Amino acid sequence: MSYILPSSHSKKIAITNVDSWLGCCIAVHLADKLEKKCPNVQMVALACKDNTHADLDKLKKFKNVHIQKVDYNEEKSLEKAFSGVNCSILIPEMSENRVKHAKNVLCAMKKEKVKGCLLLSVVGAENKDHHLKEIMTFHEIELLVKEHCSCYLILRKSILNQCFLLWSRIVQEKGEFPMSCTAECQMGPLDACDLVCAIETIIVDHCRHDDKGGHHDVEVALDVESIHDDLSAFGGVHKNKTYTLTGPHKITTQGLVQALNEETGQRVQFKQVSREELKKYFESLKREHRSQDLNIDRCHEIMTRESLASGENGILAEYLYLDHHHMAPNESTINMLLDELELIKKGDAGFVSGDLEKVLGHPGKPVKDFLRKYKDEFRHRV
Structure with a gap:
């Protein structure tokens, strides 16, 4: 043949x-x-x-x-x-x-x-x-x-840095960062x-x-x-x-919130909640989002102009700019994110592998850089 x-x-x-x-x-x-x-x-x-x-x-x-x-x-x-x-x-x-x-x-x-x-x-x-x-x-x-x-x-x-933008609305409105794991749990986003x-x-x-x-x-x-x-x-x-x-550094969930506070100059409180309570919050994003410009049924990761506009990533900025960071995840996406947090809670995701550096030749971008770039998305609403 x-x-x-x-x-x-x-x-x-x-x-x-x-x-x-x-x-x-x-x-x-x-x-x-x-x-x-x-x-x-x-x-x-x-x-x-x-x-x-x-x-x-x-x-x-x-x-x-x-x-x-x-x-x-x-x-x-x-x-x-x-x-x-x-x-x-x-x-x-x-x-x-x-x-x-x-x-x-x-x-x-x-x-x-x-x-x-x-x-x-x-x-x-x-x-x-x-x-x-x-x-x-x-x-x-x-x-x-x-x-x-x-x-x-x-x-x-x-777990991807971009997923943390899903918390921006509740951070803006209540000054809280709810997660279904303890403050000491580690991850390598x-x-x-x-x-x-x-x-x-x-x-x-x-x-x-x-x-x-x-x-x-x-x-x-x-x-x-x-x-x-x-x-x-x-x-x-x-x-x-x-x-x-994985990313280049391990960080605790409390450390993530602390880094956010350092970048924004405000005081966001980490809050441990149940899986069910956090799921209700994610589902509220789906109910409250009315834009027809976003593919809410397929959306998994949040890609925006700024996050993709550095170095050779610039081509992505032209094509994947979104007007809103508050994406509406579907049911499978919500459950996937909750599973990832459960894995973090169990202590099975708190490591840095080093494999990314083997492929790219550098360890990748730390989550603190991501939070610095998006600090305005997490500022309290006046």
Whole structure:
């Protein structure tokens, strides 16, 4: 069996869930970098065909991007999307169908002989013994990736700095920072920009490595088996590894609030609350948000102009500016965040891994830098 690659591109990389904010952020940034550094690579961006309100114009501006509308429940739809693809970036959905859809994607990849997969997972997914349901779904997906893919790389991310903006409203109104863990609990929060850049670094390095192998000739019939064996191992360096991406420093939840007070010059009180009480607060954001400009059903991470406008991240600022920081998370997102806080409460997320520095060459942005940049978002309302 052979596949004729298009004249302008000799390699295809697929990325799922690009109609979510985090998926779109990764896709936009990666498309820009591939266009500049690996012009022979085409990115196939999978978007749910039922998601009519997603703004995909950000991706349509790139000539190296092909947007493929799919039905994650239909085998043929997914097989068509992965035809000729060499490797993929699997970003699980923030929905109750996360595992089912991931399995459908992986089955389609296997049928189309896509052997390489980079999976975006979460801290805690390695532990099958706890009862945190949202995190456990990522454990299931990790097992599916290992079962279906001969070449894989798993990135487990810690809680993101950008998530703390969800607390800005209650900080402004009540001067409180409620969390469902104790003041002494530790965490190693990761900046979303560093996560995006880590994925970009891995994929671009992978594509450049493959170019050196001489597989970038155009208008040539290539044997599918050989091309996938050569082009799906992420340069060999990251093959079948799991990295845990954390920020550069550990910080307690009380330390987070103290750092916020230092930056704002005000006095916010840490408040320990139950999981149920914190869930009610997050649900109030969903009820009170009336903007139709935000994709509230898919929103997971909060990406804003300022947080993405430093250094090479500037391209993201142009495409992912949001008018409001108070996003409205859906039910799965709320439960995922509560699970992450429960993991912190159990003491299973209070560490710094060092893996981010291995990938990027630097330890990443500390949460204090993030709070300094967004201090105005947390100031008390007069």
